[in-house]
Amino acid sequence: MAAGRTAPGRLAPLAEEDTLSLGERAYRRLRESIVQGRLPAGRKISERSIAGELGISAQPVREALRRLEQDGMVVTLPRRGTVVAEMGPAQLGELGRIRAALEGVACALAAERMDAESLAAIAAVLKRMKSGTDAADHDTIDEANEEFHALIHRATGNLFLIRSLASLRAYDNLGRHRAVGSTPRDLPKALVEHRGIVAALKKRDPALAEARMRHHILRSLVTNGVLPAPERKPRRP
The missing domain is CATH 1.10.10.10 (Winged helix-like DNA-binding domain superfamily/Winged helix DNA-binding domain)
Structure with missing residues (x-):
């Protein structure tokens, strides 16, 4: 069949x-x-x-x-x-946080190790992501996003990290399928975040790359309903 x-x-x-x-x-x-x-x-x-x-x-x-x-x-x-296995919201949230941490580490290593060819490739992926965002084409965005992260993972050269992230991405997909998901208004946020990550990679700034990647993953988990939105701190008078 x-x-x-x-x-x-x-x-x-x-x-x-x-x-x-x-x-x-x-x-x-x-x-x-x-x-x-x-x-x-x-x-x-x-x-x-x-x-x-x-x-x-x-x-x-x-x-x-x-x-x-x-x-x-x-x-x-x-x-x-x-x-x-039963995979409830709490478990998906915990795994999402673990993935955010590991994606951050991967991005820091990539900032140190990514060669010119890989940087050019990720810049080309970013252009496809922009085209998909402008057209609100989720298929194009999803494909570009997968390639974006894959390029960063490969650049680390760390097989254990690559395999760990591959396993965790399955849970990320599971969480997205159970959630409402991104709206067209959310798509430009992801594009801006990806641009910031690429800028940090080009600057060879591991700390900045790690921070921006972690923020991006955690924000996407909130958008997809996997994590609750952080409480806003009251403004000081």
């Missing part, structure tokens, strides 16, 4: 031309299905049925489920087996 015509609650078979390992492909498909809500919280996952839906053997599914359990996206319960 084609991916576009997959029945609700079922997974589309994996494409044969995909060059990734079966375990990696199964992991990505299952994680995407959890984030998109096609596999809801509390849903029991059967290795055999998932393998049948994906058109593969049970071993890659078992491998994928082990990784998802390490990510905290599925849990093994007594007498129930493997189920999709």
Whole structure:
């Protein structure tokens, strides 16, 4: 069955031309299905049925489920087996704060290590982001945003940090899918913040890059309803 015509609650078979390992492909498909809500919280996952839906053997599914359990996206319960983990607002908020901290660290390292070619690439991504913002084109903005962060992550050269952020971004997507999300009025804020981050990277200022990235992530989490808005301090008389 084609991916576009997959029945609700079922997974589309994996494409044969995909060059990734079966375990990696199964992991990505299952994680995407959890984030998109096609596999809801509390849903029991059967290795055999998932393998049948994906058109593969049970071993890659078992491998994928082990990784998802390490990510905290599925849990093994007594007498129930493997189920999709419950992920409430408080947990998503905590993970969002962790991601903000790690994204800040990544941006600081990128400010020190990013080469001229990568800086040119991120400037080109920023132009695409502006075009998407001007047109209120969320697809273009989302694609540019993913590439923007990926360029910063790669520039760190730190595999542990890259993998940790990749796992946390799945929770970020999960939070966005459960929230109201950005309105057209919010889009220019993100563009201004991304411009500020690029300026800090070009200045080779790790402290400024880290601060601006952390602010950007935390502000986006508030906008998407994952974190509550900070209380405003009363003005001094």
